Amino acid sequence: MIQAPGGPTSTHRALGAHAALIEAVVRSGGLRFDALWELALYEPGIGFYETGGAAGRRADFLTSVELGPLFGACIARRVDQAWNAAGRPDTWTLVDAGAGPGTLVRAVLAAQPECVGALEVVLVERSARQRAGHADLIGWAADREVAVRSQAGLPEGVAGVIVANELLDNLPARVVQRHGGQVQELWVAPGGVAPAFERPGIPAAGSELELTWRPMVGDDAAALAACEWWDNVPDDAPVPWSAGAAEWVAEAQRRLALGILVVVDYGARTSAEVAGRDGWLRTYAQGAVGTDPLENLGGRDLTTDVPFDQLPQPDRLVTQADALACWGIDQLVAAASARLAARPDAALDLARARDISLLNEAPTLVDSAGLGAFLVAEWGAGG
Ligand SMILES: C[S@@+](CC[C@H](N)C(=O)[O-])C[C@H]1O[C@@H](n2cnc3c(N)ncnc32)[C@H](O)[C@@H]1O
Known part of the structure; x- marks a missing residue:
């Protein structure tokens, strides 16, 4: 789990992460957390759901x-x-x-x-x-x-x-917090020691990824400031910014000519409530829950409690x-x-x-x- 209340940086050895995911972070110099989440779940040939991860009694999680x-x-x-x-x-x-x-x-x-x-x-x-x-x-x-x-x-x-x-919890969310008077966003960067590549595309054992808070500025900061739910999230409480889930609901509703859209998921009515929970960002594999989002990247489901106040008003x-x-x-x-x-x-x-x-x-x-x-x-x- 992200350290909450969040210090500016927490470092994780990305144990068992798919080499291609480490490489994607290294080559880009750092990926916004939701971008890495997207790759870790859905990248063909690499992501959890594209390599056999699934719901089911004999699978990774039960719904x-x-x-x-x-x-x-x-x-x-x-x-x-x-x-x-x-x-x-x-x-x-x-x-x-x-x-x-x-x-x-x-x-x-x-x-x-x-x-x-x-x-x-x-x-x-x-x-x-x-x-x-x-x-x-x-x-x-x-x-x-x-x-x-x-x-x-x-x-x-x-x-x-x-x-x-249980769809919205699987849509990659951005992760944001207020800390020391600053608005920050979670990124994943190469660790302090530059990973050595033994062969092209194969990071050496011990390569590290680092969860890092970076200041959020410009249009993103303005868009977040305009969100009503954001006012109620306390300082040093990381929270998912589930803009992708909100867009999905708006799009699904637009595609509905007659009838209803029904969304069922874990989460809370308010973002502040999600921010106050331990373990709102979780991983699943073979029925076991994890709290380190970088562990075995690509081999585990990665999921968030859904902040329902970020969705269009139901x-x-x-x-x-x-x-x-x-x-x-x-x-x-x-x-x-x-x-x-x-x-x-x-x-x-x-x-x-x-x-x-x-x-x-x-x-x-x-x-x-x-x-x-x-x-x-x-x-x-x-x-
Ligand atoms: C947690 S599983 C839930 C499966 C099933 N609905 C259940 O309740 O057992 C989420 C599923 O949504 C799929 N998924 C994620 N994003 C999607 C999207 N934008 N459109 C359609 N399916 C998506 C994933 O690949 C995964 O199979």
Whole structure:
């Protein structure tokens, strides 16, 4: 984690960092932290998501989606609610933005939403490596007569629901702080000792990268000063400046012709609250959480708590526990429970295993000390 309250400089040996990332920093003389973050997650052949990193039970981190079928069943309810509110149009699109392996869509379709006859699905995933894994799901959905396509960017003119679960936390953020009367930004620079290159492109063992605070000046400083949330962030409290997440929400809302945009993520209602937390900048790999953003760069997910007050003002902002209640989690659990009670001695078939899973997942999804405290923001069309 960045030292907070932040001294001007903290040095890390970039243990296990991908050589190409160290080289990118060395050759440029220093990269703004968000630029290195971008490379570390998404650079083809190097970044975490382009070299096999993913959500999943046997993968690097677990999301509500990967826990089991219940979250997707609740999203199916939300998709139906929006379809009914729109007057049940003949075509209704579900866009899963930051789809990862596509597990959410599988769960939505398995929940048999009322709108299924009108439904078409778009998986939006920027990682080519993960998109390559969508073929199975597309075939499975075709057997259920639902058209699913997979692409890198958001479609235009969406009439339906765009959902982004744990996407915004993965959009590289800038990191800023006030320190000693100065506004500073986090950069990554070559360490004090210039790394020796044993062979071109291969930094010698022991090459160092250094997290460094640099003064922020000019247009950037003016843009930050104009942000209302910035006024409330205390001195010496580094905070993510999630301009990329705000732009993504504005763009997604612009692409929505009818329906809703639903964003689910960890974070806080205010930037000041994020700044006051320990470990708002985290890494994940094979289920283990880390707090040194430079450790094993390229080999770990890098993620931030999302400061929701930096996003366009939503129409609704509630906790995941409250959102799931509105989307019918209690009824889904009660129905599963009733089905199990009606067949107490039945053999364990797929339907029964699914119902047992629904019952087991519910407490975790609404846990106020965990997933239940995630925030859910919704925007209507026409941003
Ligand atoms: C933390 S994973 C979440 C996966 C899935 N939504 C879930 O909840 O299990 C975030 C995913 O978003 C993808 N991603 C990041 N930026 C994106 C963008 N601008 N558009 C589409 N996908 C993006 C990443 O490649 C990654 O697969």
